[in-house]
Amino acid sequence: MAIPSPTHPCWQRLAGGALSRLKTQHLGTQFLIKNMERSKDSPHDKAQAIRAYFTKWERLLAPEIQQLTTL
Numbered sequence: 001m002a003i004p005s006p007t008h009p010c011w012q013r014l015a016g017g018a019l020s021r022l023k024t025q026h027l028g029t030q031f032l033i034k035n036m037e038r039s040k041d042s043p044h045d046k047a048q049a050i051r052a053y054f055t056k057w058e059r060l061l062a063p064e065i066q067q068l069t070t071l
Contacts, residue, residue: 014047015036
């Protein structure tokens with residue numbers, strides 16, 4: 001499954017708190033979720049960081065990527 005486009009609304013939803021509902025066993029992704037919960041960055045900056053993470057680790061995160069548009 002491909003990463004959603006940068007303009008897809010899922011990134012803003014994830015940055016707004018939906019990321020905490022992601023089901024994952026991947027330790028790095030769990031760390032990302034906690035960092036985003038604690039971050040004082042703007043939702044736009046969070047959305048960009050989340051997308052960059054999933055783009056970088058796309059090959060390892062297929063189950064998580066499948067969930068992105070449903071959260």
